[in-house]
Amino acid sequence: MMTGGILSKTVAFVVAVMMFAANTAGAGTDARATRLRCEYLKDPTAVDATAPRLSWIVEASGRGRRQAAYQVLVASGAKGLAADTGDLWDSGRVASAETTHVEYAGARMVPRQQCWWKVRVWDEKGEAGAWSEPARWTMGLLKMEEWQGAQWIGFDKPRETSPEKGKLNLPPARFLRKDFPVGKPVRRAMLYSSALGIHDAYINGRKVGDEYFNPGWTEYTKRVYYRAYDVTTMLKDGDNTVGAILADGWYSGSFGLRGGRDSYGKNIRFMALLVVDHADGTTAVVATDDSWKAATGPILEADFFQGETYDARVELTGWSAPGYDEANWQPVVTGGTMRVRLPDKTTIEVEPSLHAAPHEPVRIHKEHKPKSIDRPKHGMHVLDMGTNFAGFARVKVSAPAGTRIGLRFGERVNEDGTIHTENLRVLRAADTYICRGGGEETWSPQFTFHGFQYVEVTGWVGELTSDAVIGIEVTSATPEAGSFECSSAMANQLHRNITQTQRANFIDIPTDCPQRNERLGWTGDARAYVRTATYNNDVAAFFTKWLVDLADAQGPEGWYPKTAPSKHFGGDGGPAWADAGVICPWEIHTAYGDKRLLGKHYDEMAKFVAYRVEGAKNLRPPDKYHCYGDWLNMKANTPKEVIFTAYFARSAWLMAHMAEALGKTDDAAKYQDLFKRIRTVFNEDYVGTDGKVKGDTQTCYILAIMFDLVEGERLRQAGEHLVERIKARGWHLSTGFVGTPDILPALTKIGRTDVAYRLFHTDTNPSWGFPIKNGATSMWEHWDSWTPEKGFIKGMNSFSHYSFGAVGRWMFDTIGGIDAGSPGFGKIVIRPQPDDQLTYAKVSYDSIRGPIVSNWKRTGDRLTMEVTIPANTTATVYVPAADPGKVTEGGKPASQAPAVATLSPEPGFAVFTVGSGIYQFTSGLPGK
Numbered sequence: 001m002m003t004g005g006i007l008s009k010t011v012a013f014v015v016a017v018m019m020f021a022a023n024t025a026g027a028g029t030d031a032r033a034t035r036l037r038c039e040y041l042k043d044p045t046a047v048d049a050t051a052p053r054l055s056w057i058v059e060a061s062g063r064g065r066r067q068a069a070y071q072v073l074v075a076s077g078a079k080g081l082a083a084d085t086g087d088l089w090d091s092g093r094v095a096s097a098e099t100t101h102v103e104y105a106g107a108r109m110v111p112r113q114q115c116w117w118k119v120r121v122w123d124e125k126g127e128a129g130a131w132s133e134p135a136r137w138t139m140g141l142l143k144m145e146e147w148q149g150a151q152w153i154g155f156d157k158p159r160e161t162s163p164e165k166g167k168l169n170l171p172p173a174r175f176l177r178k179d180f181p182v183g184k185p186v187r188r189a190m191l192y193s194s195a196l197g198i199h200d201a202y203i204n205g206r207k208v209g210d211e212y213f214n215p216g217w218t219e220y221t222k223r224v225y226y227r228a229y230d231v232t233t234m235l236k237d238g239d240n241t242v243g244a245i246l247a248d249g250w251y252s253g254s255f256g257l258r259g260g261r262d263s264y265g266k267n268i269r270f271m272a273l274l275v276v277d278h279a280d281g282t283t284a285v286v287a288t289d290d291s292w293k294a295a296t297g298p299i300l301e302a303d304f305f306q307g308e309t310y311d312a313r314v315e316l317t318g319w320s321a322p323g324y325d326e327a328n329w330q331p332v333v334t335g336g337t338m339r340v341r342l343p344d345k346t347t348i349e350v351e352p353s354l355h356a357a358p359h360e361p362v363r364i365h366k367e368h369k370p371k372s373i374d375r376p377k378h379g380m381h382v383l384d385m386g387t388n389f390a391g392f393a394r395v396k397v398s399a400p401a402g403t404r405i406g407l408r409f410g411e412r413v414n415e416d417g418t419i420h421t422e423n424l425r426v427l428r429a430a431d432t433y434i435c436r437g438g439g440e441e442t443w444s445p446q447f448t449f450h451g452f453q454y455v456e457v458t459g460w461v462g463e464l465t466s467d468a469v470i471g472i473e474v475t476s477a478t479p480e481a482g483s484f485e486c487s488s489a490m491a492n493q494l495h496r497n498i499t500q501t502q503r504a505n506f507i508d509i510p511t512d513c514p515q516r517n518e519r520l521g522w523t524g525d526a527r528a529y530v531r532t533a534t535y536n537n538d539v540a541a542f543f544t545k546w547l548v549d550l551a552d553a554q555g556p557e558g559w560y561p562k563t564a565p566s567k568h569f570g571g572d573g574g575p576a577w578a579d580a581g582v583i584c585p586w587e588i589h590t591a592y593g594d595k596r597l598l599g600k601h602y603d604e605m606a607k608f609v610a611y612r613v614e615g616a617k618n619l620r621p622p623d624k625y626h627c628y629g630d631w632l633n634m635k636a637n638t639p640k641e642v643i644f645t646a647y648f649a650r651s652a653w654l655m656a657h658m659a660e661a662l663g664k665t666d667d668a669a670k671y672q673d674l675f676k677r678i679r680t681v682f683n684e685d686y687v688g689t690d691g692k693v694k695g696d697t698q699t700c701y702i703l704a705i706m707f708d709l710v711e712g713e714r715l716r717q718a719g720e721h722l723v724e725r726i727k728a729r730g731w732h733l734s735t736g737f738v739g740t741p742d743i744l745p746a747l748t749k750i751g752r753t754d755v756a757y758r759l760f761h762t763d764t765n766p767s768w769g770f771p772i773k774n775g776a777t778s779m780w781e782h783w784d785s786w787t788p789e790k791g792f793i794k795g796m797n798s799f800s801h802y803s804f805g806a807v808g809r810w811m812f813d814t815i816g817g818i819d820a821g822s823p824g825f826g827k828i829v830i831r832p833q834p835d836d837q838l839t840y841a842k843v844s845y846d847s848i849r850g851p852i853v854s855n856w857k858r859t860g861d862r863l864t865m866e867v868t869i870p871a872n873t874t875a876t877v878y879v880p881a882a883d884p885g886k887v888t889e890g891g892k893p894a895s896q897a898p899a900v901a902t903l904s905p906e907p908g909f910a911v912f913t914v915g916s917g918i919y920q921f922t923s924g925l926p927g928k
């Protein structure tokens with residue numbers, strides 16, 4: 001069955017390439033640059049990098065297509081670009097195969113500079129293709145002076161007077177406004193806005209953009225991001241109004257494990273600059289200052305964690321449009337300093353620096369209609385949205401004025417059908433809508449989200465139809481990159497659950513879980529999951545941002561923290577948590593070939609490894625150190641010293657490879673030597689002559705195998721012990737956050753993919769299949785978050801936690817067989833390892849160099865593989881085969897196929913190198 005999703009995607013891609021070839025017939029070559037990106041983003045409106053990096057992919061029909069050269073034109077106007085002139089930069093013909101991270105090297109970039117750009121490529125025959133479609137980027141403000149005196153403004157009274165409601169003190173959102181005239185034709189208007197808190201900006205009655213929770217979470221005492229919007233078409237001749245609604249967000253809302261408030265400060269702030277370029281060449285600005293007016297309105301409570309309360313009876317109709325009577329509005333206060341406590345316990349006032357947001361904003365991903373509506377109690381409806389996601393509910397209601405619709409959110413339901421809220425811990429997770437009356441009204445909150453599958457609705461008047469309350473899913477808008485399908489329904493559901501959970505937890509930062517009182521950027525979780533994340537979505541910009549959070553949170557001694565931003569959990573994150581500071585940049589580099597990122601964080605990473613060396617006693621663990629261990633393992637604790645030493649070695653090994661990538665050969669040798677010395681310690685202290693590793697858990701062997709800590713006979717023994725440990729558990733895993741990401745890769749590495757598949761297909765506890773058998777629509781925090789015998793685990797228990805979803809990487813690189821052969825997929829490895837229980841797999845990954853497809857189908861002992869390799873890349877294709885000499889491609893012996901070179905076979909595989917194109921291999925599999 002090779003039809004449906006991925007194949008039709010492939011066909012669409014091929015058809016598009018063919019149509020394109022037809023359209024450009026006569027242009028010399030059909031090789032063309034598409035998908036133009038600047039600093040990973042499509043047409044970004046505020047770029048801070050003064051030498052922005054440009055990337056594209058090459059599309060070209062046929063096989064073995066390459067880019068021999070490129071030319072980039074960057075113009076200050078669309079017309080100039082259309083006339084093929086690059087007044088800012090004309091790279092000329094550059095003989096290079098590079099399509100990623102090409103540094104702009106033209107005229108000096110100035111603040112707000114608009115850049116239109118396009119690329120053409122020469123193919124392998126030296127023929128020039130047509131120019132690409134134009135793309136754009138716009139520079140950010142670059143310096144604080146460019147904010148033209150804009151001030152942080154706020155409205156603090158509501159906070160001071162907000163009543164204590166039990167323990168919760170949830171102040172209303174603040175509304176801010178300013179009228180201004182536009183007297184001359186406008187050529188371009190840009191709005192720059194930021195907040196200490198979260199905000200939405202408005203112009204002339206409309207929300208600017210379609211984003212949520214800006215400007216996201218950073219180490220606010222050090223930096224805060226702004227976003228830029230082209231608002232030219234939102235302005236009009238005459239009177240205009242700019243405004244904002246401001247809420248507490250991460251800055252001062254209730255947050256963290258204790259649900260305390262004011263993490264960074266008590267008083268939230270907004271800053272904006274509207275720059276209006278007139279057609280006559282003059283510029284006018286509107287900046288936040290003390291002339292703005294403030295009020296509170298219908299958003300009575302606006303807490304990021306606890307939820308929102310909206311009273312539609314007190315709406316401020318027309319508040320962000322001209323002509324509004326602001327007589328009752330109050331003056332704003334100005335100033336955006338924060339108090340920071342220094343290690344010597346003195347405090348200082350700091351003001352954050354403003355930077356252009358380098359990452360995608362949070363947007364609506366999808367709407368979910370309820371699958372069923374239950375009435376477990378009188379006056380209560382419980383809606384099942386069908387899947388567990390992060391977001392909120394949108395309500396459409398007709399009810400008398402003052403009707404209070406209560407919404408509460410839960411991931412699961414109890415036996416009596418009511419929502420399960422025990423695992424929210426101290427979180428309220430509830431919104432309230434108070435009706436205006438007099439007709440149909442529609443509402444959803446703006447400044448909160450919840451992690452849920454079920455919505456409890458109380459106070460509903462009349463019938464609750466299936467379109468009355470729907471779920472709105474939000475996530476950081478990272479483009480989808482991967483797709484996975486195979487003949488196992490369980491595996492397909494697992495893939496859906498992984499991606500669902502990724503979306504729910506990639507909300508500005510990578511979090512642990514969206515539903516309870518945490519939502520923290522746990523470093524150990526991101527470390528476990530980052531590689532899988534790259535297969536599912538293009539997370540380059542997302543991690544570029546979070547790695548700055550991590551750097552900002554690094555301790556003066558060199559440690560990386562438990563969470564980033566680190567407000568709620570500072571201090572050394574310990575092995576496998578702190579090491580995220582080294583592992584995540586490496587994995588991002590692997591996926592996107594980003595040397596600038598490695599260079600940017602290199603000194604910090606070096607400082608971290610130096611901190612580990614200093615803290616250690618002759619490279620052995622210090623007497624006291626923090627370590628979470630193999631978190632949430634199944635009664636198989638791995639000794640902390642084993643985890644410490646293994647991760648210490650791993651970070652040294654990664655430093656050696658990163659130093660090498662950056663051309664720092666001395667450092668590379670130094671770290672390689674460090675790695676070897678730590679490996680010796682590992683073997684001396686923890687590995688017995690029988691190859692047993694101290695602790696004798698599955699995770700012990702996984703670490704030893706995956707981090708190259710054992711070699712030769714010891715490696716063989718470690719492999720045997722790993723399989724024994726799995727067998728001893730009745731062919732189950734016992735691993736936690738440390739061992740799980742690597743258990744299947746470790747088995748594949750030692751040639752026991754059969755055992756990996758055995759674990760993969762298992763559906764008894766603990767396994768990936770067990771939650772699915774029990775209705776999971778997302779990844780559970782514990783292997784047994786719920787069991788038929790024991791029900792819910794008490795206390796810490798999330799149903800949307802991605803760490804165990806780290807198996808996704810193996811599904812892509814072993815079931816599908818798609819892997820990077822060089823950082824950034826310039827070289828690709830296709831090495832699917834079919835399994836007896838699967839009859840087909842269709843896996844694709846849209847890499848930074850274009851779409852890669854690996855589809856295979858097994859009929860008896862015949863295997864068919866369909867592989868798509870993007871232009872300007874090469875791939876080593878491993879075709880599973882009993883007899884490598886009998887493999888065919890396109891119906892002919894593979895050795896005769898065009899653009900296919902045969903390499904020496906490896907046990908069980910025929911091996912080829914191929915250029916770009918679509919290939920169909922067939923082979924015979926070993927008989928049973």
Ligand code: BGC
Nearest residue numbers: 512513518522524525628631
């Ligand atoms: C989080 C985890 C995290 C752990 C560390 C938990 O509360 O949810 O994901 O890694 O703490 O101990």
